[in-house]
Amino acid sequence: MQFDVQSAHNPADFSDVEKAAIEEQVERLLQNPYFSHSRRFPMFLRFVVRHTLAGQADAVKERTLGIEIFGRNADYDTSFDPIVRVTAAEIRKRIAQYYQEPGHDVEIRVSLPAGSYVPQFHWPQTLQIVPSVTGTEPDTISEAAVPISVALAAPQVIRPRKRIGLAVSVALLALCAAVGGTIWWRSLQRSAFDVFWEPILNSGDPVLFCIADQNQYTAIALRDADDPTHQTILKDTLSAVIMDDLSPVVKIAGVLQAHGTKYSLKGEGSTTLTDLRNGPTVFVGAFDNAWTLRLTKSLRFHFANNADMTRLWIADSNAPGRTDWLIDRAQQQATNNYRDYAIVARFIDNNTGKIAIVAAGVARGGTIAAGEFLIDPTHLAQVANMSRAAAGKKNMEFVLSTEIIDGQPGTPKMEAAYFW
Numbered sequence: 001m002q003f004d005v006q007s008a009h010n011p012a013d014f015s016d017v018e019k020a021a022i023e024e025q026v027e028r029l030l031q032n033p034y035f036s037h038s039r040r041f042p043m044f045l046r047f048v049v050r051h052t053l054a055g056q057a058d059a060v061k062e063r064t065l066g067i068e069i070f071g072r073n074a075d076y077d078t079s080f081d082p083i084v085r086v087t088a089a090e091i092r093k094r095i096a097q098y099y100q101e102p103g104h105d106v107e108i109r110v111s112l113p114a115g116s117y118v119p120q121f122h123w124p125q126t127l128q129i130v131p132s133v134t135g136t137e138p139d140t141i142s143e144a145a146v147p148i149s150v151a152l153a154a155p156q157v158i159r160p161r162k163r164i165g166l167a168v169s170v171a172l173l174a175l176c177a178a179v180g181g182t183i184w185w186r187s188l189q190r191s192a193f194d195v196f197w198e199p200i201l202n203s204g205d206p207v208l209f210c211i212a213d214q215n216q217y218t219a220i221a222l223r224d225a226d227d228p229t230h231q232t233i234l235k236d237t238l239s240a241v242i243m244d245d246l247s248p249v250v251k252i253a254g255v256l257q258a259h260g261t262k263y264s265l266k267g268e269g270s271t272t273l274t275d276l277r278n279g280p281t282v283f284v285g286a287f288d289n290a291w292t293l294r295l296t297k298s299l300r301f302h303f304a305n306n307a308d309m310t311r312l313w314i315a316d317s318n319a320p321g322r323t324d325w326l327i328d329r330a331q332q333q334a335t336n337n338y339r340d341y342a343i344v345a346r347f348i349d350n351n352t353g354k355i356a357i358v359a360a361g362v363a364r365g366g367t368i369a370a371g372e373f374l375i376d377p378t379h380l381a382q383v384a385n386m387s388r389a390a391a392g393k394k395n396m397e398f399v400l401s402t403e404i405i406d407g408q409p410g411t412p413k414m415e416a417a418y419f420w
Contacts, residue, residue: 011121012055019053022121025108034094037202039260041094043069044087048119049110060117070257087258088117090193192377192384196346197255199394200355205279206262209249210292212242212285213267244364245285248371252282252359255375268292277352285367286343286360287312295356300418301343301399303362312362314341314399316416325399325415327362336407341415342366344373347395358397365409369402373412382414390419 014022026049029035030042047069051059062084066072070083078084092112099109109122200207224230249265256263266275268289275281276291283292286303296302304315313326325341332338342361349356359374361367373379387396399416402409 192380195384200280208281209265210271212288247368248359251371280355282357340366342370342400345397365404369409369412393419
């Protein structure tokens with residue numbers, strides 16, 4: 001099917017009929033399951049289409065979208081907050097999936113070109129032939145004149161009764177083959193992102209981040225409301241969070257928000273089993289997060305240490321003597337240059353029946369690397385390939401490594417994987 005790119009002209013110059021047809025197509029697109037389960041995707045697409053058709057393409061900018069769609073402040077830093085870019089990429093993927101399904105190739109095509117948030121609109125150019133019921137020459141109808149897909153009348157043909165059974169059988173076989181082929185084809189087209197995150201995003205439950213926290217007994221300075229220059233020192237107890245543990249939280253939370261999934265954050269000390277029964281949970285941090293240690297203890301790859309906590313490592317139940325995924329605390333503190341390790345896992349917690357995600361390093365650098373692994377397309381593509389080879393096994397666990405140089409982690413590398 002060939003398409004005429006109408007957006008080569010100013011969309012604001014389209015006729016009212018053309019604009020109405022585009023808006024109708026957008027609503028048809030948004031009613032599809034690729035979009036109907038999200039709150040942000042429809043808001044995003046309607047916004048860019050409406051402003052483009054109104055001749056306000058200059059308003060379709062990353063910062064404007066961040067403010068209008070995602071409620072960001074007017075001065076937010078787009079380089080550190082990629083919410084608009086992440087959402088646009090996901091919308092492009094879902095639009096492509098929609099038009100690859102049978103029957104959508106005769107509809108107006110709405111596209112969001114890479115590197116732009118201004119949509120384009122395409123009309124089918126191919127002519128369709130409507131067979132004449134009367135037996136005269138067929139009438140030709142241009143799809144450019146009828147931009148929305150039209151149900152065409154089929155010719156009335158009378159066949160001998162004895163051939164009906166065979167025709168029905170052949171039709172049923174063809175239908176089954178088509179359905180089976182479509183399911184197979186769509187399974188191959190699932191993105192690497194979907195393979196890991198789809199069960200969480202489609203669960204309909206809010207996601208909980210369970211993050212390590214530390215109680216700090218300290219003194220804080222409070223300022224007088226009438227005289228801010230006057231301070232009073234009071235003793236207080238504060239809950240402190242490791243900054244490096246926030247890195248995976250921020251990255252994963254951006255993905256959840258882009259898909260309209262609600263989430264909350266709790267310290268591991270205040271997280272209860274009841275909290276974990278409410279929906280999927282992302283556990284961040286290892287040796288400072290008791291929940292992570294409890295949940296991973298029964299997994300093949302889990303955390304271990306010697307009695308005085310000077311040697312910390314990831315253990316392998318299938319190779320009990322293995323200690324190559326180990327950090328020596330003396331070397332770590334003396335040089336700040338070492339190799340860190342982490343566990344990334346997704347599995348059903350038998351205690352709650354809910355999905356558990358683990359992003360935890362032996363040290364802080366490993367936790368940062370785990371967060372990067374969980375949102376990076378290249379790493380998730382590796383997970384997707386392994387998942388297909390695992391023949392439908394839903395639970396997965398990975399051991400990662402990353403080189404720490406002057407305290408900063410490098411790119412994560414997969415050391416081992418296990419599916420069950």
